[in-house]
Amino acid sequence: MAMKDLGEVTPRLSRRSFLRAAAGGGLLIAVNAPMFRADRAAAAETQANFAPGAFIRIDTVGRVTAIMPQVEIGQGVYTSLPMLIAEELEVDPGQILVEHAPPDDKLYANPRLGFQATGGSTSMAAFYEPFRQAGATARTMLVAAAAATWGVDASSCRAENGAVIHDGSSRRLAYGDLAARAAALPVPEKVALKDPKDFRIIGRSLKRRDSVDKTTGRAQYSIDFLAPGMKIAVAQASPIIGGRLAGMDEAAALAVAGVAKVVRVDETVAVIADHTGAARKGLAALNPQWTGGASTYSTADLVGDLDKAIAGGAVVASNQGDVKNALSAAAKTLEARYEAPLLAHGTMEPMTCAVQITAGGCDVWVGTQVIARVQAAVAEAIGLPADKVRVHNFLMGGAFGRRLETDYAVQAARIARQAGVPVKVMWTREEDFQHDAFRPHYVDWLSAGLDANGMPTAFSHRVAASSVMARWTPAWFVNGLDPDAVDGAAGPYKFPNQLIEYSRAEPPAGLMTGWWRGVGVTHNAFVVESFVDEMAEAAGKDPVAFRRRLLAESPGRWPSSTLRPRRPAGARRCLPDRRAASR
Numbered sequence: 001m002a003m004k005d006l007g008e009v010t011p012r013l014s015r016r017s018f019l020r021a022a023a024g025g026g027l028l029i030a031v032n033a034p035m036f037r038a039d040r041a042a043a044a045e046t047q048a049n050f051a052p053g054a055f056i057r058i059d060t061v062g063r064v065t066a067i068m069p070q071v072e073i074g075q076g077v078y079t080s081l082p083m084l085i086a087e088e089l090e091v092d093p094g095q096i097l098v099e100h101a102p103p104d105d106k107l108y109a110n111p112r113l114g115f116q117a118t119g120g121s122t123s124m125a126a127f128y129e130p131f132r133q134a135g136a137t138a139r140t141m142l143v144a145a146a147a148a149t150w151g152v153d154a155s156s157c158r159a160e161n162g163a164v165i166h167d168g169s170s171r172r173l174a175y176g177d178l179a180a181r182a183a184a185l186p187v188p189e190k191v192a193l194k195d196p197k198d199f200r201i202i203g204r205s206l207k208r209r210d211s212v213d214k215t216t217g218r219a220q221y222s223i224d225f226l227a228p229g230m231k232i233a234v235a236q237a238s239p240i241i242g243g244r245l246a247g248m249d250e251a252a253a254l255a256v257a258g259v260a261k262v263v264r265v266d267e268t269v270a271v272i273a274d275h276t277g278a279a280r281k282g283l284a285a286l287n288p289q290w291t292g293g294a295s296t297y298s299t300a301d302l303v304g305d306l307d308k309a310i311a312g313g314a315v316v317a318s319n320q321g322d323v324k325n326a327l328s329a330a331a332k333t334l335e336a337r338y339e340a341p342l343l344a345h346g347t348m349e350p351m352t353c354a355v356q357i358t359a360g361g362c363d364v365w366v367g368t369q370v371i372a373r374v375q376a377a378v379a380e381a382i383g384l385p386a387d388k389v390r391v392h393n394f395l396m397g398g399a400f401g402r403r404l405e406t407d408y409a410v411q412a413a414r415i416a417r418q419a420g421v422p423v424k425v426m427w428t429r430e431e432d433f434q435h436d437a438f439r440p441h442y443v444d445w446l447s448a449g450l451d452a453n454g455m456p457t458a459f460s461h462r463v464a465a466s467s468v469m470a471r472w473t474p475a476w477f478v479n480g481l482d483p484d485a486v487d488g489a490a491g492p493y494k495f496p497n498q499l500i501e502y503s504r505a506e507p508p509a510g511l512m513t514g515w516w517r518g519v520g521v522t523h524n525a526f527v528v529e530s531f532v533d534e535m536a537e538a539a540g541k542d543p544v545a546f547r548r549r550l551l552a553e554s555p556g557r558w559p560s561s562t563l564r565p566r567r568p569a570g571a572r573r574c575l576p577d578r579r580a581a582s583r
Contacts, residue, residue, distance in 0.1 A: 050179035052187055054107040055134040062176025065097045069108035070123040073399045077123045079208045081131055087201040088135030090159040100393040103372040116372040136191040145182040146173045222367040222394040223352040230422040233415050234279035235270040237435055241510040242293035253286035263418040270415045294508040306443040309505035310464035315480040321497030326458035330449025340523035343439040349397025350432040353412035354424035361388035367396035369403045377406035378413045401515030405437050437514025440465040442523045446531045454539025459495035464503040466513045487520035491528035494554040
């Protein structure tokens, strides 16, 4: 998911209210791994827990729990973020338990995004300071509690290895012994963070805390979760874009051993059974038939729509100098057209979500990057207040932006409401690929002008694609421009005259495009670097030397590994060669 370079969104939470915030409520289902706090009920069994902020809790036994606003997708945040608390709190990072944060945009909003989400490679950048502040605040208050207990000045005490020590007398009190007294103290407005020269933990390379559990099979993902009495559902949505259900053989499906029920939610059917095998056999016997919709819509139609959009006009993203006149005066000009196709995420763990609806509300067990969005979307879908929807997050077997969507959780909730029993909905791999939130298909037009020495005097890049931002976060889609679609559209290079434009074209309703890794830049890097190769060839220059000349004029340099990016899947140059026409 490419959310970087969009500018920071001002957090809704002031530092003061962040520090005074409670850790939040709600049930968190046990995860069978020693790195996790078992559940919030267990966390509350000891009186007078010390929770000076939203991200940390210390109980009277001395156990430290980090409340994780970001979720573990394999990027290592359940190792790296606790290190920040450990550094400031003076504890071993391996002793810190981690607990998924509940849905709460006010407490757990990502400061870089303005809402609770894991994406855009923002986890460490967004929470580096808040997590250090959380650890430093807890340390400061524990030291104050120890000083008050001993009747000494706090400056004569220091924190070390999970305890406070009085230098003058060598007296020592463990954090657990101080938790109750620290909880009664006022939260300080300002705390001192450690000087980087004194770091003992930050900067070290530690073993990932989740590796053993993942390699031994003890780690739990949403696909592993199964509550007593829970049924398995396998669903099929219309394979035709915008298609309608024309018929199905419900009797045949119910005749399959283990099948309990067939339900229909709009243009989706689901077979509910005792186990996955029965559900899949039941769906095959159900043999749903589909009609209508964009049944003849093809890739050629999609590309045709993009070509019409790109030829019809564009929104200017960046305009420096005078590209039109610079092209007219150039010694040589080049033009090229590129395409990059729709791409599915293909996560190792298919879309899975379990839901139980009772008189007391709704419980959702899911792996998601946007837990608060799931809560809101499920609540709306089944007509409950948001505070009646309890979302329990899990480790994720891959995401790449796919789990920034809520469609699979909403589908599971609506199926569970009709089923009348707890249901875990498991998408087949076929369903997963067919109804993905695809990276958009792109069409790019580029042109450049070279001077007599073969150096660029003009660069123009027009990008045509659907807009992920317009659907997913409309506030970032301003004046018809999707900034992600043009992310990296000029690469790391600075051209004297440069024009970047965007043309929007949406596929038919039912074909959803979404975040896919870096999204815009995943195709723009290939397109720009390929076109730079074409410029170098037209100029008769070595492509590496040519790039060095271009970068010498740039305000900064990208890492060398990005200078020649790998071709994204399926990307290609499309029109006949129209290189370097001499003027």
